[in-house]
Amino acid sequence: MIPTIWSWLTNPASWSGPDGIPTRLIEHLGYTLAVVAVAAAVAIPLGVWVGHSGRARWLVSLGNALRAVPTLGLLFAATLVIGPRLGGQLAFVVPSIAVLVLLAIPPLLAGAYAGVEAVDPAARDAARGVGMSGWQRIRQVELPCAMPLLLSGLRAAVLQVVATATIAAYVGLGGLGRYLIDGLAVGDYGQTGGGALLVATVALLVDGVLAVGLRGLISPGLRLRAGRA
Amino acid sequence: MIRFDQVTKRWPDGTLAVDDVSLTAPTGQITVLVGPSGCGKTTLLRMVNRMVEPTSGDVYIDGQAVSNQSPAALRRGIGYVIQHAGLFPHRTVIDNVGTVPRLLGWDRRRIRDRSMELLERVGLGAELADRYPAQLSGGQQQRVGVARALAADPPVMLMDEPFSAVDPVVRGQLQEEFRRLQADLGTTIVFVTHDIDEAINLGHQVAVLRVGGQLAQVADPAYLLAHPVDDTVAAFLGRDRGYRALGFVASPRLPLRSEEVLLVGESVAEDASGWRLVVDEERRPLGWVEGGRVSGVVQIADLDLGGTLAPVDGSLRAALDAALSAPSGRGVIVDDEGILLGTVRAGEVLDAIAAAERPERGNA
Numbered sequence: 001m002i003p004t005i006w007s008w009l010t011n012p013a014s015w016s017g018p019d020g021i022p023t024r025l026i027e028h029l030g031y032t033l034a035v036v037a038v039a040a041a042v043a044i045p046l047g048v049w050v051g052h053s054g055r056a057r058w059l060v061s062l063g064n065a066l067r068a069v070p071t072l073g074l075l076f077a078a079t080l081v082i083g084p085r086l087g088g089q090l091a092f093v094v095p096s097i098a099v100l101v102l103l104a105i106p107p108l109l110a111g112a113y114a115g116v117e118a119v120d121p122a123a124r125d126a127a128r129g130v131g132m133s134g135w136q137r138i139r140q141v142e143l144p145c146a147m148p149l150l151l152s153g154l155r156a157a158v159l160q161v162v163a164t165a166t167i168a169a170y171v172g173l174g175g176l177g178r179y180l181i182d183g184l185a186v187g188d189y190g191q192t193g194g195g196a197l198l199v200a201t202v203a204l205l206v207d208g209v210l211a212v213g214l215r216g217l218i219s220p221g222l223r224l225r226a227g228r229a
Numbered sequence: 230m231i232r233f234d235q236v237t238k239r240w241p242d243g244t245l246a247v248d249d250v251s252l253t254a255p256t257g258q259i260t261v262l263v264g265p266s267g268c269g270k271t272t273l274l275r276m277v278n279r280m281v282e283p284t285s286g287d288v289y290i291d292g293q294a295v296s297n298q299s300p301a302a303l304r305r306g307i308g309y310v311i312q313h314a315g316l317f318p319h320r321t322v323i324d325n326v327g328t329v330p331r332l333l334g335w336d337r338r339r340i341r342d343r344s345m346e347l348l349e350r351v352g353l354g355a356e357l358a359d360r361y362p363a364q365l366s367g368g369q370q371q372r373v374g375v376a377r378a379l380a381a382d383p384p385v386m387l388m389d390e391p392f393s394a395v396d397p398v399v400r401g402q403l404q405e406e407f408r409r410l411q412a413d414l415g416t417t418i419v420f421v422t423h424d425i426d427e428a429i430n431l432g433h434q435v436a437v438l439r440v441g442g443q444l445a446q447v448a449d450p451a452y453l454l455a456h457p458v459d460d461t462v463a464a465f466l467g468r469d470r471g472y473r474a475l476g477f478v479a480s481p482r483l484p485l486r487s488e489e490v491l492l493v494g495e496s497v498a499e500d501a502s503g504w505r506l507v508v509d510e511e512r513r514p515l516g517w518v519e520g521g522r523v524s525g526v527v528q529i530a531d532l533d534l535g536g537t538l539a540p541v542d543g544s545l546r547a548a549l550d551a552a553l554s555a556p557s558g559r560g561v562i563v564d565d566e567g568i569l570l571g572t573v574r575a576g577e578v579l580d581a582i583a584a585a586e587r588p589e590r591g592n593a
Contacts, residue, residue: 126315128280129387130329130377131304144319219319221361 001189005197008190019178021198027174028202031165035097036158039104044150047109051116051146052138063109066102072167075099079171096168103164104157111153115146147218155210162203166195176202230256231277231385231419236286238272238442246272247283247442254434256291257415259408261432263422265465269442270421274387277419278304290385305329308378308386308416313394314370316362322348322373323358329381347376352406368399375407379414388420392427404431425466429454429473437462451477475546478585480539483548483578485562485571491518496526504557507532512569514538514561538563541570545585549578 008014015021043063050056078095086094119142127141143150166177179195182188231254238247247269254260262270275281276288279300288295295303316325326344335343348358351372362370371391378386392400392407408431411418422428428435429450436447439461446458454474457463467473490508491497493515497505501520507527508514516532523531536555539547541562552560552575559572 120313120315120318122311122313122315123317124315125280125311126309126374126377127317129278129304129309129311129315131301131306131332133301136332141317141319145317147319219361221319221321221363224361224363 001193004190005193006190008188008194009197014191014194024174024176024178025198025202028162028165028176028199029206031097031100031168031173031175032158032161032206035100035104035161035165036154038097039101039108039157039161040154042101043105043108044112047112047150047153048116048138048143048146051113051119052134052142057113060109060113063106067106069102071099071103071164072170074102075167075171092168092171092173096171096173100161100165100168104161107153107156107160109153111156112146112150115149115153116142118149119145144219145222148222151214151217154214155207158210159203159207162206163199166199230254230291231260231417232289233273233276234286234289236273236276236283236288238269238276238281239284245442247276249286250438250442250444251286252436252444252447254417254419256417258433259411259418259420259431260434260436261420261422261428262436262438263425263428263432263465264438264445265440266423267440268438270423270438271389272442273438274389274419274421277385277387278307278309280304305332305381306383306385308383308388310371310374310378310386310388310391312390314362314374314391316370316373316377318362321359321361322353322365325362325373326376326380328377333381343380344376347379348373350379350410351376366399367395368403371395371403375410379416384417386416386418388418390422391420393422393424400427407431426473429476437465439465472546472549475549475582476544478545478582480541480543480545480548481581481585483562483573483581485573486559488559488561488569488572490569491527493527493529497523499524504533504555504559506557506559506561506569506572508569513567514563514569517556519556536561538567540565545578545582548573549575549582552578 017023046059050059075095078099079092082095082098083091123141123145124137127137132140165175166180168175169177169181176195176199179191179198183190183192183195233250233252235249235251236247237245237249239245250273252260262273264270272281276283277290277295279295282296317328323341323344326347327340330340330343345355345358348355353369353372353376357365357369362373365373371394374391392403395403404427420431432450434447435450435453437445437453439445445462446453448456451474453462454466454470454477457466457470488506490512491505493507493509497518497520504517504519506514507516507518515529516534517536518527518531518533533556536557537547537551538561539551541564548560548562550560551562552558552573555561555572559574560578561572562570564570
């Protein structure tokens with residue numbers, strides 16, 4: 001098993017051409033970026049608003065309930081329902097993106113909400129008391145203080161999407177998932193195993209990069225507090 | 230001047246938090262709202278900057294109804310200090326202090342200068358400017374909270390139990406400094422506390438509220454202690470209010486006796502008996518030693534430190550306390566510099582108390 005994976009990974013043919021690892025990797029990261037961007041654009045403002053206003057908390061519960069939906073089943077259903085209304089490549093791209101967005105929303109929503117909700121009530125009261133408008137309170141106090149939880153929601157979402165974006169290959173799209181599907185179809189276990197290994201490695205690397213890269217967005221004052229608690 | 234005009238607050242669930250309160254907080258003075266929990270004191274305070282809207286009635290600041298002003302603009306003109314300070318944890322100390330000037334759109338340079346000036350004003354070193362709140366002690370955080378409230382030089386300040394969350398020693402210091410600061414700046418202050426001692430210590434005027442949000446009595450502290458309007462106010466003031474009221478009666482010229490003192494490092498005579506006061510080279514009292522129990526050179530460790538010191542221009546309470554607390558029964562009286570003037574016996578202080586006028590002013 002391991003030697004077959006190794007020989008697939010080290011075969012120069014695996015690394016070149018339209019099926020090559022670099023191409024598939026870029027596709028995979030492209031899907032991930034698109035999915036997380038769309039999900040964040042929806043879920044973060046919503047989560048912040050729920051946390052800020054204390055209204056519509058059921059949205060967060062609904063988001064968490066979404067986690068229970070089986071992604072693969074949803075993908076097939078979406079492709080069957082939405083697919084025929086769109087032509088060509090879009091018939092597969094849109095359902096895949098939509099399903100992955102649905103997967104990424106719960107952690108983003110929960111992180112943004114929990115982050116704002118957890119802001120010290122005294123600091124929120126003071127923000128009102130010194131004369132900040134609602135928008136100023138969000139921008140200057142709630143959002144910066146929510147960053148640690150909000151960003152860990154983001155990391156969870158990215159990790160999940162990187163790992164799950166493999167399913168796009170089921171409906172004929174690219175990405176690293178191709179190796180899993182194609183390898184299984186032709187009994188090339190080196191390719192399947194190599195693909196799985198690549199997905200896991202990419203997921204861990206991306207998470208590591210985010211862990212370091214996003215630190216700059218968190219005020220040192222908040223890290224101190226976490227360190228002390 | 231802040232005037233509460235027949236304000237009432239009924240919460241949506243029907244609870245009456247504030248019940249038809251009319252009250253005036255005079256300009257340049259500290260008005261303390263005090264009462265047990267559930268008496269509506271915080272609700273009343275928060276009506277001033279529209280954090281709470283009264284169900285009926287209105288609050289006027291220098292004749293202007295607050296209900297006619299935009300909440301954000303109104304609040305920027307009113308200092309606001311709360312329990313636990315409520316500092317912004319993601320901002321440095323200096324940025325916390327500069328919050329309101331930034332909202333008002335001052336330029337950076339001016340904000341920084343003003344913030345540094347305020348840090349010094351509240352007794353914090355410039356080296357704390359770039360720290361974060363999590364790196365400060367509770368007392369330091371509260372000082373930053375006061376500095377933040379003062380940043381735009383507001384004529385009016387609201388303080389909601391600002392010193393309740395710090396330990397008693399620090400609380401005493403903060404109260405003392407705050408009182409001096411207020412006298413300096415002449416800010417009009419409404420101050421909420423549940424601690425009657427704090428109310429009496431800080432207030433020029435004390436408003437006692439009772440559960441149900443009714444105003445029970447408004448008076449200056451000395452009058453309040455001497456003439457509580459009813460049983461609930463009397464009970465809230467506590468049992469030793471007669472003694473505490475002495476804190477507002479300045480000492481007349483007490484008959485001071487000179488004291489035979491011992492310099493620290495000197496030896497106690499072999500045959501000495503009775504208590505001797507030990508002082509340092511500048512005649513600042515250090516403590517008492519009892520002849521016969523200590524022999525040879527007097528060490529700091531040998532001293533009985535039980536006695537309190539009373540300033541000569543202090544209150545009768547301080548003088549009596551000095552006499553009662555001294556192991557010798559002789560109360561130590563010092564001048565402004567802390568230098569020994571003489572001692573006084575409890576009986577002599579009591580005579581002075583009997584002769585002193587009791588407070589009769591104030592409005593019931």
